[in-house]
Every structure is written in structure tokens, then in C-alpha cells.
Amino acid sequence: MTLMIFFSIFIIQCATEKLCPLRTSIDVLEGEYFFLCYLESRQEHFQEEAYTINWYKENAGKQQLIKQTHRNVSQKNFLEFWPAELTDSGSYSVTHSNGKQNFTIQKWTLNVLERNKSSCFNRNHLTTETKNAGTGYSLKCSDLSVNENDSITWYKDCKNYENETERELDFKTLTVQHSGIYTCKILIHHEGKIYHSTSTIKLVVEEDAPEAVTLEIVGRNEEIETEIGKEEILNCTGFLGYYMQEDASLYWLINQMFPEKCLGIPENEPSICEEEFKNLQLGNKFYVTRLLRIKKVTDEDMHHNFTCMLQADDRTQIKIVKLKKGNTRDLPVYMFTTGMVLAVLFLCVAVAAVFVCIMFRVDLVLFYRNICKRDDTAGDGKEYDAFVSYLKDCISPSEEEREFALKILPTILEENFGYKLCVFERDISPGGAVVDDIHSFIDKSRRLIIILSQNYVSDRAIYELESGLHKALVERKTKIILIEYMPISDYNFLPESLSLLPSKTVVKWKKDKSLPVNSRFWKNLRYLMPAKPTKTNTKGHYNNLDLGSEGPQTRTEGCDFNAFV
Incomplete structure (x- = not known):
């Protein structure tokens, strides 16, 4: 039983090889019956995994599934046209699908030629046969019809030829007079309609002996337009002559390197692989063919030489194929x-x-300042980084506010961040002219730090503020930093000129939350201070110290500061 199944499959395979077009580019006349088919490998008959066959036509750069209609019929590995129309011209492909992956089997380019209304054939749709006079020969009609009952008519130069109706036209002894254009017309019955298919052969009978047939590769060197990421199948076919040469070999080279072999398992295939070698016989001619599969074209493939080598009887023929980018299309x-x-x-x-x-x-x-060691103080002639102005009213400030202004602020900025501050009570010697001292020390400072308070109303404090504002607004030499030590709801006690500052960022002190050196308060304050390339210690924390004898000493007490006005 198994032997009979194998024998049946072999018969079907042989018939398919005889009927299926070998060429990747096929010409057919409009209005005629035609079909595409592919050579099904014998292994596919014994596959345990079920698969389906789908036919596609390329439309605007995209593969479009061909749906079954009364004119387009797909049966197993055949796609039939009842009949072919001019609009059928294009690129076709057939795939196997196991439900998970699609695997392209073969591709064709179909050219539907316009019928010549003044003749029974189109000169672009004929083959030429050259024979010797004195030999026997048979012209074979198209194999597009497998029904023996189909009506066949032969024409020579578009005239009925001796009422011949056989599938083959036999010439026992060829003469020069037998030369001509022979057209075979087959009438095919399908679903109550009659279709026809024609094949035209130009027979040239020569009296001189022909030259010895040499092997050759079908087609010349070519460049194929493609796209990055697209699958390409390169076909190389070699003509061996009128008998099969056992020593014939056909193979591909990629930049003089042998490609890997295709495994037959789509998911495990290499990116570029070579199909098995096949022998074919069409009529009395023998061919060999081999496919090179490129899964996804890469930019690197555009620079490769894909070389097909045909070798037999110590002779070698080559064909070089190159890939190039096609016209730009819409993005997928x-x-x-x-x-x-x-x-x-x-x-x-x-x-x-x-x-x-x-x-x-x-x-x-x-x-950024820390990495780049930025220094904004070099060469500006200033002695201090900031002049500190705080509450100095007749009303004594709280101990916390006084500690912040005289201890916490100078200690953190000077000891942890390397700044040099000018604090009036600490750095200005007693006995000097207060107005001149204030003006001089503000002039020597890069910033004026003002500790805001509702009690910030003393004459000296107002003078410090107005002197700093004059340098910030008019002389543009000093930048002002405002520190809100206690929450302030109304700033009306401050001079109106303060509103003219281009930026009035207020840094708010939040008691214990602001004490750590790496708190947001000290970061915001350093951001407003000039950049200095100093080694910063941000792991410290200020500890409350007694302001007794060790604390900064005020240069005077009470309200005597008003005397300078």
C-alpha cells in the first residue's frame, strides 16, 4: 500500500515538473487561460504537520492575499486565471502556513501582453527552435491543458496547417521549407464556457550543421531593486543542453564565500541560506536550478556580490546578482x-x-560648581563674599534671632563652605564713623545678606538696606539676598525701591529643619552666593552654643546707633 502511494505521488510530481513554468518572469497573452504552479517537493507529501497554501500578489509594495473568485481559482499548488487580463500583470508569490509562520515557496513576475488584433500571435510571446535539415523533429503544443479531449488546431503563419489536430506536430524529415511560425490553439471547456490557450513557436530549419550546444546560465548579470527588511529569493538556473550531465554542479557564492544550507525549518533558518540542487527537464532540454533565500535584506547585503556558478565538463559559467534600494515608498x-x-x-x-x-x-x-571648580570671585577686587545686615533696633532682638545672625549663619558659611562674611558687630572696629564704615564694607562685599524682620526699622538697618539697594540698582555692583528668619505676612515696612530688584528670591529659615548643613535652606543660600572652588563639608550639623563670653560682641548697646544720622 505504501509503495502504491509513493508511486502515485511520483507520477503527480513528474506531471507537475512538466507543467510548472521554470522561469521567474512569464509572458502570457490577455484573454487566455493560464495558471501558475510551483514544484512541490516530495517531502511535503509526507509532512505530519498540516499546512495551508496561500497565494499573494504585490500591490503598492504590499503583499495582498488573492481571494478565490470565478476568475481566479487556487487549487493546491495551482493558481488559475479564467482568463488572464492586463490587470493581472505583477509579482506573485505562494506561501505555506502552519498557523504560526508563513514560509515563501516561490515568486514569479507575470507579464500579461496585449493581443495583436492584426495577427494570431504576439511576437513577444513566442519561442524559437533552430534545427538541422534532414533530421526528424516534433513541435509540441502548450502543456497548459491536461485534458486529452480538448480541441487542438495548428496554424502556420496564421493559416490553418493541414487540418492538424494532434497535440504534437511531427516532421519525419525537416526541410528549409518547414521554417515558419507555428501557432497551436487549444479550446478548453470550463463551467459551461469555452476558453482558449495558444503557444507560438518559430521554427528555423538550417541546412548547415549547428554549433555544439554549450552550457549556459539563464539570464545575465542583474541588479534587483529591493527594500531593507524585505525577503528576497534569488533564482539561478543553468541550461545543460539536450542530455543530463551527471557532473554538472550549480551553487551560490556570497563575496566568494559559501552560504549555509537551508534546513527546511523556517524558525531555525539562517539569515541567508541555499536551497537544495534540483534537476529539471522541459521537453528535450535539461536544466539545473538552485535558490538562495535572504530572510531579511540588510544594508550590508546591498554591498555583497551574489554569484551563481555553473560547472560541467571542466567549463564554468557565472552570473552576478546585486541588490539595490528601490524607489522610496510609504512607510510600513x-x-x-x-x-x-x-x-x-x-x-x-x-x-x-x-x-x-x-x-x-x-x-x-x-x-556643576563643585565638578568644574568654578570661581566667580577671582580678580573682582572684593574682600568679602557677603555683608550681613540683621535686626538692630532699639527693641532687643530675640536670643534665637541674634544667635542665627551672629553665630549660625557665619559659622556654617565660613567653616563649612569657605565663604568670608562681614558682620558689623564682629568685623567693624569700635570708634569709627558708622556711615563710612557701612558704605565701605558693603562696597567690599559681593553680596548683601538681609535678615528680614518686622523689627527691621532702625536707622542703621535702613541705611544698610538702602545703601545695598543703591549698589544693586544703580551701580549694579552688589546682589541682595533676603533671608526670612521669622514668617512675615506684610513687607510694607521695607523700602519701595526693593520692588525694583530684577529678582527678589527670599530664602526662608525653618528652624530645626534648616539646621543640617545639607538642608534645602543652605543649598538655596549657596546657590545665591558667588561660586568658589572650596572643599565643601555637607555632613555637619550646627550645635547650639552659648552666646556668652565666647560669642560675638556687639560694638555698643542700646539705641546709640541712631546718632550717626
Whole structure:
């Protein structure tokens, strides 16, 4: 039983090899019956895994599934046209599908030629046969019909030829007079309609003996237009002559290197692989063919030489195929979708980066200063980094406020961050002219730090503030830093000129929360201070110290500061 099944499959395979067109580019006349088919390997008959066969036509660069109609009929490994029309011209392919993956079996380019209304044939749709006079020969009609009952008529130069109706036209002894154009017309009955198929052969009978047939590769060197990521199947076919040469070999080289062999398992196939070698016989001619599969074309493949080598009887023929990028087409949907997703992600990342820069600009600036060792104080002629102005009213300030102004602020900025401050009570010697001293020390300072308080109303405090404002607004030499030690709801007690400052950033003191050296208060204050390349110690914490004899000493007591006005 198994032997009979194998024998039946062998018969079907032989018939398919006889009928299926070998060429990848096929010409057919409009209005005629025609079919495409592929050579099914014997192994496919014994596959345990079920698969389906699908036919596709390329439309605007995309593979479109061919649906079954009364005119387009797909049966197993055949795609029939009842009949072929001019619009059928294009690229076709056939695939196997196991439900998970599609595997392309073969590709064709079909050219439907317009019928010549003034003749029974089209000169672009004929084959030429050259024979010797005195020999016997048979012209064979088209194999497109397998029904022996189909009506066949022969024509020579478009005239009925001796009422011949056989599938083969036999010439026992050829003469020069037998030369001519022979057309075979087959009438095919299908679903109550009559279709026809024609094949035209130009027979040339020569009296002289022909030259010895030499092997050759079908087609010349060529460049194939393709696209990155597209599958390509390169076909190389060699003509051996009128008998099969056992020593004939046909193989591919990629830049003079042998490609890997195809395994027959799509998911495990290498990116480029070579199919098995096949022998074919069409009529009395013998061919060999081999396919080279490129899973996905890469930019690197565009620079490769794909060389087909045919060798037999110590003779060698080559054919070189190159790939080149075709005309730019619309982006595939998946590429457009990927681009849109990347654009949205890029926008989100950009917005997030801007948000981070705004939220952490202080930390970023301090980090930059530390890495680059930036120095804004070099060569400016200033002696102090900041002049500290705090509450000095007749009403005695609280001990906490006095400790902050005279101890906490100078200690942290000077000992931890290397700044040099000018504190009036600490650094100005007693007995001098207060107005001149204030003006001189503010002039020597790069910043004026003002510790805001509702009690910030004394004459000397107001003079310090107004002197600093004059240098900030008019002379543009000193920048002002405002520190809100206690929460203030109304700033009307301050001079109106303060509102003219281009920026009035207020750094707020939050008691115990601000004490650590790495707190937000000290970062914001350093951000406003000039950059200095100093070794920063941010692991410290200020400890409350007694302001007794060890604390800074005021140069006077009471309200005597008003005397300078």
C-alpha cells in the first residue's frame, strides 16, 4: 500500500515538473487561460504537520492575499486565471502556513501582453527552435491543458496547417521549407464556457550543421531593486543542453564565500541560506536550478556580490546578482507606529528632563560648581563674599534671632563652605564713623545678606538696606539676598525701591529643619552666593552654643546707633 502511494505521488510530481513554468518572469497573452504552479517537493507529501497554501500578489509594495473568485481559482499548488487580463500583470508569490509562520515557496513576475488584433500571435510571446535539415523533429503544443479531449488546431503563419489536430506536430524529415511560425490553439471547456490557450513557436530549419550546444546560465548579470527588511529569493538556473550531465554542479557564492544550507525549518533558518540542487527537464532540454533565500535584506547585503556558478565538463559559467534600494515608498504601518511611539516617548523624556532641571536646578548648579571648580570671585577686587545686615533696633532682638545672625549663619558659611562674611558687630572696629564704615564694607562685599524682620526699622538697618539697594540698582555692583528668619505676612515696612530688584528670591529659615548643613535652606543660600572652588563639608550639623563670653560682641548697646544720622 505504501509503495502504491509513493508511486502515485511520483507520477503527480513528474506531471507537475512538466507543467510548472521554470522561469521567474512569464509572458502570457490577455484573454487566455493560464495558471501558475510551483514544484512541490516530495517531502511535503509526507509532512505530519498540516499546512495551508496561500497565494499573494504585490500591490503598492504590499503583499495582498488573492481571494478565490470565478476568475481566479487556487487549487493546491495551482493558481488559475479564467482568463488572464492586463490587470493581472505583477509579482506573485505562494506561501505555506502552519498557523504560526508563513514560509515563501516561490515568486514569479507575470507579464500579461496585449493581443495583436492584426495577427494570431504576439511576437513577444513566442519561442524559437533552430534545427538541422534532414533530421526528424516534433513541435509540441502548450502543456497548459491536461485534458486529452480538448480541441487542438495548428496554424502556420496564421493559416490553418493541414487540418492538424494532434497535440504534437511531427516532421519525419525537416526541410528549409518547414521554417515558419507555428501557432497551436487549444479550446478548453470550463463551467459551461469555452476558453482558449495558444503557444507560438518559430521554427528555423538550417541546412548547415549547428554549433555544439554549450552550457549556459539563464539570464545575465542583474541588479534587483529591493527594500531593507524585505525577503528576497534569488533564482539561478543553468541550461545543460539536450542530455543530463551527471557532473554538472550549480551553487551560490556570497563575496566568494559559501552560504549555509537551508534546513527546511523556517524558525531555525539562517539569515541567508541555499536551497537544495534540483534537476529539471522541459521537453528535450535539461536544466539545473538552485535558490538562495535572504530572510531579511540588510544594508550590508546591498554591498555583497551574489554569484551563481555553473560547472560541467571542466567549463564554468557565472552570473552576478546585486541588490539595490528601490524607489522610496510609504512607510510600513509598523515603522510608522514605532516612530510615533518613539516620538511620544522622546517628548515625555524631554518634558521630564525639563521638570527635573526646574525642580533640582539648585542641586544641579551646585554639582556643576563643585565638578568644574568654578570661581566667580577671582580678580573682582572684593574682600568679602557677603555683608550681613540683621535686626538692630532699639527693641532687643530675640536670643534665637541674634544667635542665627551672629553665630549660625557665619559659622556654617565660613567653616563649612569657605565663604568670608562681614558682620558689623564682629568685623567693624569700635570708634569709627558708622556711615563710612557701612558704605565701605558693603562696597567690599559681593553680596548683601538681609535678615528680614518686622523689627527691621532702625536707622542703621535702613541705611544698610538702602545703601545695598543703591549698589544693586544703580551701580549694579552688589546682589541682595533676603533671608526670612521669622514668617512675615506684610513687607510694607521695607523700602519701595526693593520692588525694583530684577529678582527678589527670599530664602526662608525653618528652624530645626534648616539646621543640617545639607538642608534645602543652605543649598538655596549657596546657590545665591558667588561660586568658589572650596572643599565643601555637607555632613555637619550646627550645635547650639552659648552666646556668652565666647560669642560675638556687639560694638555698643542700646539705641546709640541712631546718632550717626
